[in-house]
Amino acid sequence: xxxxxxxxxxxxxxxxxxxxxxxxxxxxxxxxxxxxxxxxxxxxxxxxxxxxxxxxxxxxxxxxxxxxxxxxxxxxxxxxxxxxxxxxxxxxxxxxxxxxxxxxxxxxxxxxxxxxxxxxxxxxxxxxxxxxxxxxxxxxxxxxxxxxxxxxxxxxxxxxxxxxxxxxxxxxxxxxxxxxxxxxxxxxxxxxxxxxxxxxxxxxxxxxxxxxxxxxxxxxxxxxxxxxxxxxxxxxxxxxxxxxxxxxxxxxxxxxxxxxxxxxxxxxxxxxxxxxxxxxxxxxxxxxxxxxxxxxxxxxxxxxxxxxxxxxxxxxxxxxxxxxxxx
Amino acid sequence: xxxxxxxxxxxxxxxxxxxxxxxxxxxxxxxxxxxxxxxxxxxxxxxxxxxxxxxxxxxxxxxxxxxxxxxxxxxxxxxxxxxxxxxxxxxxxxxxxxxxxxxxxxxxxxxxxxxxxxxxxxxxxxxxxxxxxxxxxxxxxxxxxxxxxxxxxxxxxxxxxxxxxxxxxxxxxxxxxxxxxxxxxxxxxxxxxxxxxxxxxxxxxxxxxxxxxxxxxxxxxxxxxxxxxxxxxxxxxxxxxxxxxxxxxxxxxxxxxxxxxxxxxxxxxxxxxxxxxxxxxxxxxxxxxxxxxxxxxxxxxxxxxxxxxxxxxxxxxxxxxxxxxxx
DNA sequence: TTGTAGGCGTTATCAT
DNA sequence: ATGATAACGCCTACAA
Numbered sequence: 001x002x003x004x005x006x007x008x009x010x011x012x013x014x015x016x017x018x019x020x021x022x023x024x025x026x027x028x029x030x031x032x033x034x035x036x037x038x039x040x041x042x043x044x045x046x047x048x049x050x051x052x053x054x055x056x057x058x059x060x061x062x063x064x065x066x067x068x069x070x071x072x073x074x075x076x077x078x079x080x081x082x083x084x085x086x087x088x089x090x091x092x093x094x095x096x097x098x099x100x101x102x103x104x105x106x107x108x109x110x111x112x113x114x115x116x117x118x119x120x121x122x123x124x125x126x127x128x129x130x131x132x133x134x135x136x137x138x139x140x141x142x143x144x145x146x147x148x149x150x151x152x153x154x155x156x157x158x159x160x161x162x163x164x165x166x167x168x169x170x171x172x173x174x175x176x177x178x179x180x181x182x183x184x185x186x187x188x189x190x191x192x193x194x195x196x197x198x199x200x201x202x203x204x205x206x207x208x209x210x211x212x213x214x215x216x217x218x219x220x221x222x223x224x225x226x227x228x229x230x231x232x233x234x235x236x237x238x239x240x241x242x243x244x245x246x247x248x249x250x251x252x253x254x255x256x257x258x259x260x261x262x263x264x265x266x267x268x269x270x271x272x273x274x275x276x277x278x279x280x281x282x283x284x285x286x287x288x289x290x291x292x293x294x295x296x297x298x299x300x301x302x303x304x305x306x307x308x309x310x311x312x313x314x315x316x317x318x319x320x321x322x323x324x325x326x327x
Numbered sequence: 328x329x330x331x332x333x334x335x336x337x338x339x340x341x342x343x344x345x346x347x348x349x350x351x352x353x354x355x356x357x358x359x360x361x362x363x364x365x366x367x368x369x370x371x372x373x374x375x376x377x378x379x380x381x382x383x384x385x386x387x388x389x390x391x392x393x394x395x396x397x398x399x400x401x402x403x404x405x406x407x408x409x410x411x412x413x414x415x416x417x418x419x420x421x422x423x424x425x426x427x428x429x430x431x432x433x434x435x436x437x438x439x440x441x442x443x444x445x446x447x448x449x450x451x452x453x454x455x456x457x458x459x460x461x462x463x464x465x466x467x468x469x470x471x472x473x474x475x476x477x478x479x480x481x482x483x484x485x486x487x488x489x490x491x492x493x494x495x496x497x498x499x500x501x502x503x504x505x506x507x508x509x510x511x512x513x514x515x516x517x518x519x520x521x522x523x524x525x526x527x528x529x530x531x532x533x534x535x536x537x538x539x540x541x542x543x544x545x546x547x548x549x550x551x552x553x554x555x556x557x558x559x560x561x562x563x564x565x566x567x568x569x570x571x572x573x574x575x576x577x578x579x580x581x582x583x584x585x586x587x588x589x590x591x592x593x594x595x596x597x598x599x600x601x602x603x604x605x606x607x608x609x610x611x612x613x614x615x616x617x618x619x620x621x622x623x624x625x626x627x628x629x630x631x632x633x634x635x636x637x638x639x640x641x642x643x644x645x646x647x648x649x650x651x652x653x654x
Numbered sequence: 655t656t657g658t659a660g661g662c663g664t665t666a667t668c669a670t
Numbered sequence: 671a672t673g674a675t676a677a678c679g680c681c682t683a684c685a686a
Contacts, residue, residue, distance in 0.1 A: 340672080340673085341672065341673045341674070342673090342674095343672070343673060343674080343675095344671090344672060344673075347671095347672085354671055354672090355671075355672085356671065356672085359671090359672085378678090380678095381678050381679070381680090382677080382678055383678085384678070
């Protein structure tokens with residue numbers, strides 16, 4: 001409630017002096033600084049960030065719009081973004097688009113209205129509504145999934161290659177009826193992982209393709225796996241950790257044991273991967289690093305909008321555990 | 328970049344009319360509304376939320392400060408808060424205090440500066456720095472952990488009772504050397520769960536207490552469990568799902584199997600609970616509901632600050648699975 | 655070194 | 671029904 005003029009009055013100085021004193025500007029009499037500080041403390045004065053930002057025409061806030069708060073992959077990204085932003089004096093507001101283009105648009109509107117300094121976004125769609133951000137000149141960096149315009153900053157994972165390697169690993173282990181459980185068509189990572197799977201089969205001359213798509217959720221994984229099971233696969237590549245839960249449940253329900261009856265590799269190294277029996281072989285994506293990298297890119301662009309667009313691609317690594325051993 | 332006056336000029340009206348037209352105020356000539364809309368669209372005009380909020384002296388933003396973004400329990404709360412807030416036209420910004428009183432204070436400062444409409448907080452400490460929020464009159468509701476002042480809104484879980492029931496369940500199953508792995512002293516949920524454990528032992532006349540505390544993390548659970556193992560417990564109550572991961576790892580490393588060699592019950596119903604063998608018996612907390620309840624309380628208080636403080640306590644429920652069967 | 659004053663973009667009050 | 675204008679609280683030339 002207390003404003004800068006209240007403090008000024010109490011300290012017996014002008015608002016300008018209060019502003020300068022509180023913002024540590026070079027030239028202010030130490031005695032006055034003390035008086036101002038005391039007055040501010042006494043009044044419980046907190047500068048009004050709204051007014052300040054309006055005046056300064058900038059906000060020390062970054063928006064992070066992700067497609068699923070409950071997915072550990074995205075929360076790791078969030079930590080990465082936050083850690084970097086924090087040390088640079090920025091706050092991060094996390095928004096959950098929930099894989100819905102509509103919510104994404106709403107949050108982008110909010111970001112626009114609140115004049116955030118920049119946006120980190122995992123786009124639900126290539127043709128995401130970042131058009132508006134561009135127009136306004138708000139810096140954006142895409143993570144996990146690319147944007148159509150190659151003119152924006154992006155931090156991606158070479159997920160197609162990773163899927164190819166993972167599938168190759170299954171082939172090397174001796175599996176031949178390998179199924180791929182992936183996300184919805186149109187979701188770039190889902191498409192890429194499927195493509196990588198196909199790459200590997202082709203490279204190895206394996207003709208049989210067993211593919212099934214569903215939502216990037218446990219329920220989706222369960223359903224897609226059940227469908228695939230009618231084709232008696234001897235191994236499964238699962239494109240997402242949430243789906244992996246459903247896939248493993250479906251396998252269990254069918255009396256099939258990972259690593260003995262069916263080889264399994266899943267994307268994302270979840271903390272419980274080593275708790276199941278046998279432990280789950282995974283494709284570990286550098287989620288935290290994606291976050292830090294994205295934040296750095298964003299801060300750099302905020303500092304200098306004329307920078308050429310940077311597209312970082314990080315690698316994923318296969319962690320072999322028991323579930324992909326040949327039964 | 329385009330401001331309201333740009334739109335006004337283009338539409339050939341005053342800024343007042345633009346404002347009224349765009350905000351759907353009662354009395355504006357439909358023809359003008361159309362002209363204004365067109366001009367706004369053409370200019371790619373987005374109202375400046377900063378200026379608007381400054382003028383209106385209010386923000387449609389809620390801050391949610393939680394102690395761990397990577398904990399599914401808290402992300403479920405986040406979803407709950409968000410879903411309710413969303414339908415009421417509020418945005419939610421998520422902040423990660425990371426179990427650090429310092430970060431918490433920083434985020435509270437940000438919330439104060441940005442003049443958010445209200446705060447949902449899982450306090451790192453009873454004597455949390457919400458003092459400042461109170462002073463400013465910013466509504467707060469505490470979740471998961473109580474605040475010292477009973478004068479604030481809170482949404483809690485009767486976690487002591489739940490721990491007591493869970494321990495009772497182990498006793499009923501025939502276990503007698505039951506250990507409790509809980510979080511740091513001072514963290515209210517950790518203390519409460521320990522207290523519930525003791526309640527149950529006492530009620531059943533079991534004299535042997537095996538207690539071990541550590542950080543609410545996998546590494547903490549691992550360490551605490553390892554310590555407890557020197558006492559040859561025949562069962563374990565684990566106070567948190569992150570710790571459960573560490574505890575299960577420690578058990579495995581010692582060649583002990585849950586449900587056969589050692590009965591296990593853990594707090595929080597994680598999605599992978601049914602994937603391990605045997606499935607994990609858990610105390611399921613109504614996390615999503617905590618979030619929705621907290622948001623409703625907060626919105627109610629924002630609407631009417633004179634409301635008497637409400638303290639909701641929700642129940643948790645024990646889900647019996649294989650890990651707590653007597654071996 | 656300090657004070658005065660103007661303006662950031664909106665909305666609301668008061669005229670018209 | 672519409673327009674001029676005064677705030678909202680802060681920062682920063684510019685003046686003293």
